[in-house]
Amino acid sequence: MKKMLLAAALALALPQLASAADPLRIGVLNDQSGLYSDFGGVTSVTAAEMAVQDFGGEVLGRKIEVVSADHHNKVDTASAIARKWFDLEHVEMITDLTNSGVALAVQGLAKDLDKVTIATGPFSAALTDKACSPTGFHWVFDTYAASVGTARGVIEDGGKSWFILAADYAFGKQMAADLTRTVQENGGKVLGEVRHPVESSDFASFLLQAQSSGAQIVALANGGLDTTNSIKQASEFGITSAGQRMVALAMVISDVHALGLDKAHGLVATTAYYWDRDDASREFAQRFEAKTKRKPGMVQAGTYSAVMHYLKAVKAAGTVEGKAVAAQMRALPVNDFFAHNGVVRADGRMAHDMYLVQVKTPAESHAPWDYYTVLRTLPADLVTRPLSESQCPLVKQS
Secondary structure (H helix, E strand, C coil): CHHHHHHHHHHHHCCCCCCCCCCEEEEEEECCCCCCCCCCHHHHHHHHHHHHHHHCCEECCEEEEEEEEECCCCHHHHHHHHHHHHHHCCEEEEEECCCHHHHHHHHHHHHHHCCEEEECCCCCHHHHCCCCCCCEEECCCCHHHHHHHHHHHHHHCCCCEEEEEEECCHHHHHHHHHHHHHHHHCCCEEEEEEEECCCCCCCHHHHHHHHHHCCCEEEEECCCHHHHHHHHHHHHCCCCCCCCEEEECCCCHHHHHHHCHHHHCCCEEEECCCCCCCHHHHHHHHHHHHHHCCCCCHHHHHHHHHHHHHHHHHHHHCCCCHHHHHHHHHHCCECCCCCCCEEECCCCEEECCEEEEEECCCCCCCCCCCCEEEEEEECHHHHCCCHHHCCCHHHHHC
16 A cells, blocks of 8 residues: 555656647746736736647647746746646746746756746846756847847937946846946946835935936836836936936836826837837737737737747657757747847847837827837847857857
């Protein structure tokens, strides 16, 4: 009897192998109720489901299903969900992963289990640098694009003096460091930097320091509600009306929607996708809005693109085995409404053009979600860290 109980326990502990009759499951793991719930959230799940439907709903004779969960921005919660999905529920790929700590942990777990992750929500450039993985990919945006691409674009428009307001954790610190280096390398000056706790409600003392610095540009190296709260309070302090320019390094279009153009107008940011850029982006946005009652941001659009590319790679590889699929993901170009001539590099970063945008005034906007003026296209080689600077072991081997 003891032997039977032991065997049963071992069977539950070991990964359950999928059969040809089992669905291939794709997991969307993200923040659905907290600080970053508008980055991707439940609408990222919708985007993944749309990609599966457009692909045809099956691959290699297996039906495709999308499963989802809220990680509540807790690394241990996310890791437990991912382990269960990989070991017991035939999940072959996990995407979104908004929250850099979560993404790094789940990418490491997937690497050990030969499973694929495609990060579309987090911004940490470490995912494809020191912590890169043979089966891990970073699709949409990162701290390098946020800081380097935005800084160069703003400096070219005359923004030479900067003050940085950064979230006091790895994400904010990395953006602030990249921004400082880029500003200085391009002839500008950083007049000051202050860090705030995550999920702050009162930015008064930080904004007063920014205001008193006299810097032309006040850069926000934070995200989610921290970004929207700091912009709201900056408006109340009259920072922009006094002539200082606000630059949001990690802004998504839902942030602008939440703020309203009366508070957000004039903000400058870099985005990986804008729904009103061309016919293809508008067509996807129209279908997405019909399902969600909102336009897609870059995370939702990137999730669709990532899932579609993964499924194409599975079909090309003829297997769901992680390393084989990853090889096909790197071999296939990315050409869709999200990225034109995108390239999946050795480090797992999908390199593609991005856009420097400015938020319109209420008078300039002609319809709901008509929020951005595209100032310029930022080419992929400008907004992607050069492989020559990479600390990813995969690059050294390639």
